[in-house]
Amino acid sequence: MGLGSHFNVYNTCLLILRDRGFKMHVQGEMDGEGCYPTDALWIAEKDGFRFMGDNPIELLGLVAIYDEVQPAADLPYWWRKEGEDIWRQIMREAFPDRDAGPS
Numbered sequence: 001m002g003l004g005s006h007f008n009v010y011n012t013c014l015l016i017l018r019d020r021g022f023k024m025h026v027q028g029e030m031d032g033e034g035c036y037p038t039d040a041l042w043i044a045e046k047d048g049f050r051f052m053g054d055n056p057i058e059l060l061g062l063v064a065i066y067d068e069v070q071p072a073a074d075l076p077y078w079w080r081k082e083g084e085d086i087w088r089q090i091m092r093e094a095f096p097d098r099d100a101g102p103s
Helices: 007-019 056-069 088-096
Strands: 023-027 041-046 048-054
Touching: 007 023, 007 056, 041 056, 048 056
Parallel strands: none
Antiparallel strands: 023 041, 041 048
């Protein structure tokens, strides 16, 4: 059985983030009918680093980059990992008749 990006995974992501010591909040505006915003910005903060995503799944993914890179300071592009352009390779394999975007 697979796992996909769906609303029913949000709370698990938030629990993991909380367990890892992140402070979290959400920004957005209630809609005209008084419902929670569907375009909210989810924010997690810890040790001077701030992560922002469109949903808790994205937020946990960004924190996974932080965990992998383990930056010493919040410097520009601390998250960048050098290596092959895997995105381009996957896109070219999936769509061999199309260019996979700008070089």
